[in-house]
Amino acid sequence: MKFNELDQLRERLDDVNLQLLELVNLRAAIVKQIGQIKNKQGMNRFDPVRERQMLDQLIKFNNGPFENSTIEHIFKEIFKAGLELIEDDDRKELLV
């Protein structure tokens, strides 16, 4: 009986993983669009004030079970990956 419960929870976890995958990539696509606009306007891609605002908003809405510090850590990794994606785009543009 317990084994079924574990299997069911694992199925739910797989489902949540795929939803997270979709959202993380949707976020990356939006970040790419923002990067293109900023690029055209000669704006700086990295905006530490905006990043801090986003983290503060996430912490404000965080009801756990993850601690605020963990949420901050995970999202900083996601933000960094987004920034690297924009930098890759810029490099490709330079090569064209």
Add this chain to the structure above:
Amino acid sequence: MKFNELDQLRERLDDVNLQLLELVNLRAAIVKQIGQIKNKQGMNRFDPVRERQMLDQLIKFNNGPFENSTIEHIFKEIFKAGLELIEDDDRKELLV
């Protein structure tokens, strides 16, 4: 005009951030439940085979823009945070 476009994209990004927050915490809650069952059954909390299976599934369904290596990196951080959450639970239980 362009400024509005940027603001709109930022609003979408904030919205996606909050959806991600909810899913990341939902995932953490499921991981906690799995940890409790494993604990009762005396099973090992960390299962590298299962972790590899989850990563393989994510890579299989990854349509970008993030590269597979980036997806793997982000999810490994999320998995690690989940595992730390279970370990915290265990420590609290020992203190009771």
